[in-house]
Amino acid sequence: MGRYLVTGGAGYVGSHIALALLDRGDEVVVLDDLRQGHRAAVQPGAELVVADLADRHRVQEVLAGGRFDGVLHFAALSLVGESMREPLRYIAENVGNTLWLADAAVRAGVKRFVLSSTAALFGVPTRIPIDEEETLAPVSAYGESKLMAERGLDWADRIHGLRSASLRYFNAAGADPGGRLGEDHDPETHLIPNAINAALALGPPLTVFGTDYDTPDGTAIRDYVHVADLADAHLRVLDRLSERGSCRYNVGSGTGASVLEVIAAVERATGRPVPHVLGPRRAGDPPVLVASNAMLRKETGWVPRLGALDDIVGTAAAWRMKHPRGFRDLVGVAA
Ligand SMILES: NC(=O)c1ccc[n+]([C@@H]2O[C@H](COP(=O)([O-])OP(=O)(O)OC[C@H]3O[C@@H](n4cnc5c(N)ncnc54)[C@H](O)[C@@H]3O)[C@@H](O)[C@H]2O)c1
CATH class of the missing domain: 3.40.50.720 (NAD(P)-binding Rossmann-like Domain)
Structure with missing residues (x-):
């Protein structure tokens, strides 16, 4: 200890x-x-x-x-x-x-x-x-x-x-699989919580930044x-x-998911459509960022156990659906 x-x-x-x-x-x-x-x-x-x-x-x-x-x-x-x-x-x-x-x-x-x-x-x-x-x-x-x-x-x-x-x-x-914690930023800039918030009508429609990248569906891929x-x-x-x-x-998990794949996963997890608009690329956003985690695996024995997109999005959505106002729901006052 x-x-x-x-x-x-x-x-x-x-x-x-x-x-x-x-x-x-x-x-x-x-x-x-x-x-x-x-x-x-x-x-x-x-x-x-x-x-x-x-x-x-x-x-x-x-x-x-x-x-x-x-x-x-x-x-x-x-x-x-x-x-x-x-x-x-x-x-x-x-x-x-x-x-x-x-x-x-x-x-x-x-x-x-x-x-x-x-x-x-x-x-x-x-x-x-x-x-x-x-x-x-x-x-x-x-x-x-x-x-x-x-x-x-x-x-x-x-x-x-x-x-x-x-x-x-x-x-x-993602969020603690036991449901004890989740992601709650203000402002929120991350794609997954913003897509979940859009699906649950807790935030504005999502903007997809760039649909003409050299990727299978034209949207940016992240790990x-x-x-x-x-x-x-x-x-x-x-x-x-x-x-x-x-x-x-x-x-990183060593695999990539596109913005449209994330949207589809959020729709599966919440059972609701993700309202979204298609926008231009943001300056400085590379098309693909995916990690090699080979060194971490080799030297520490680490393996991503919840690497599947549905696990990541599923735990994040479960926490947000239970706590629509984030941590404020846990204390009853501004947290
Ligand atoms: N979230 C990601 O995807 C990601 C990716 C790459 C790196 N990181 C790094 O991981 C770390 C954590 O990210 P996060 O998403 O949890 O951010 P977060 O904003 O949720 O957490 C940062 C915490 O640090 C506290 N804090 C900030 N400045 C402080 C200060 N001067 N004194 C005391 N407390 C202070 C904030 O109140 C907050 O609780 C950051 O260093 C970030 O750069 C995050």
């Missing part, structure tokens, strides 16, 4: 990983300022510290007294479009918060650090599926901020021996990885970090 600090653990991905740690008997302290996250997403059994990561002294205090076996770092600004309007804020905040957090971890004697990184590091990839050898060439300030954070962590390892894993997620999706599989990847990587040193993995 270990004790872990989970930054951003009241948010979508972080809350699912915190849940997986609790489920196997680890102790969890969540640090989140609730700007996007929800108090109700923090499970009983986890301690919640409400604080901004930019408050370095508070972060140092939490780490210094915490006897942590590792830090899992999810808290970040993560909207690609916003990052292109405010690149300096994105880079300063994501890089600064990650590296000061790593600094506090080093001072507190913590030896393991897991960073939520992203496929946005690769920009427009040169080959599909995308493996760890792909050129790092972000085309957004968001992607650049994660690349710089990864590089900073290399120095923390080289000089201070802080072992880190950078997990480059593709599209995290959706179930958030419970993502959680399993975190646990496997975390448990191997001390013995094998810093590492980087691409984390």
